[in-house]
Amino acid sequence: MKQIVLVAETGSDINPVLAAEYNIKIVPMHVSFDHETMEDGAFPVEKIVDYYEETGKLPKTSGSTPGDFETAFDRIHAEYPDAQLLYLAYSAVTTCSMQSAVLAAEERDYVTILDTKQVSAGQCNVVIAVAEFLRQHPDWTMEEAVSAAEDLIARAKMCFMPENLEFLRAGGRVSNVAFLGAKLLNLHPVIEILDGKLVATKKYRGKMKKVAVQMLTEYAEKYNLERDCLWFVWVVGFPDAVRQAVEEAAKALGFKKTRWIQAGGVITTHGGPAAFGLAGFTRK
Numbered sequence: 001m002k003q004i005v006l007v008a009e010t011g012s013d014i015n016p017v018l019a020a021e022y023n024i025k026i027v028p029m030h031v032s033f034d035h036e037t038m039e040d041g042a043f044p045v046e047k048i049v050d051y052y053e054e055t056g057k058l059p060k061t062s063g064s065t066p067g068d069f070e071t072a073f074d075r076i077h078a079e080y081p082d083a084q085l086l087y088l089a090y091s092a093v094t095t096c097s098m099q100s101a102v103l104a105a106e107e108r109d110y111v112t113i114l115d116t117k118q119v120s121a122g123q124c125n126v127v128i129a130v131a132e133f134l135r136q137h138p139d140w141t142m143e144e145a146v147s148a149a150e151d152l153i154a155r156a157k158m159c160f161m162p163e164n165l166e167f168l169r170a171g172g173r174v175s176n177v178a179f180l181g182a183k184l185l186n187l188h189p190v191i192e193i194l195d196g197k198l199v200a201t202k203k204y205r206g207k208m209k210k211v212a213v214q215m216l217t218e219y220a221e222k223y224n225l226e227r228d229c230l231w232f233v234w235v236v237g238f239p240d241a242v243r244q245a246v247e248e249a250a251k252a253l254g255f256k257k258t259r260w261i262q263a264g265g266v267i268t269t270h271g272g273p274a275a276f277g278l279a280g281f282t283r284k
Contacts, residue, residue, distance in 0.1 A: 008027070009063070041264055045262075048265060085111045090118075090119055114150070117153060124279070159191060164274075186205055217249060234263065237273035239274065
């Protein structure tokens with residue numbers, strides 16, 4: 001039976017420890033500071049915050065290129081010549097990465113591509129769950145792996161909450177009027193990933209410690225999330241006190257395990273400092 005190797009982008013926020021643990025191959029997305037473009041994951045995320053504070057501008061993010069995937073696919077194929085590659089893509093409606101992979105895979109029949117319709121912890125949640133299935137079923141065919149992945153994708157849920165709207169305003173995603181109103185009223189919008197798109201669905205009012213717990217509690221109940229494992233993603237600047245409050249709330253809600261990942265350059269650019277998100281699966 002041919003081995004199946006999983007591939008994802010840095011935008012999944014799968015850190016090097018997780019990638020090594022599950023043998024997941026990571027393809028870089030990109031962050032551009034004026035005329036300098038860097039690979040996501042190749043610099044400390046604090047650079048994004050420093051750049052904004054110094055210039056009043058946000059860096060630009062971009063997806064993985066066909067060349068990125070050609071290099072990655074060829075490198076993996078050289079290391080595992082008999083393996084099949086399953087690329088579980090960052091939401092295709094938000095970036096060019098998946099289309100780049102489709103182009104790169106044209107001459108590489110050992111590559112299968114699937115849109116997770118998720119980003120960050122939502123994508124990580126799907127990829128790690130597939131990796132765990134493959135550990136349990138090392139004899140699975142690609143068709144069986146794809147079938148399992150499609151079920152997970154259909155049940156995957158993610159939302160996140162910016163600490164404030166400053167980065168969203170700087171990126172042109174909210175108006176100055178909306179920004180000032182939210183700041184005055186201490187509002188925090190919830191962004192859900194719905195069919196691959198980032199959609200603002202609700203606003204909470206109050207301090208982050210209180211509203212992060214509210215978001216978790218209501219979101220877990222709204223989507224009847226599985227209690228086996230819940231993923232959290234945090235952006236640089238996220239307070240320890242909020243983390244502790246969220247951990248306690250997750251335990252009270254019956255979650256058996258929580259796993260934390262830090263947002264990389266792409267998600268930091270969009271969410272801003274101290275943003276927080278969660279991801280899980282709806283129960284079958």
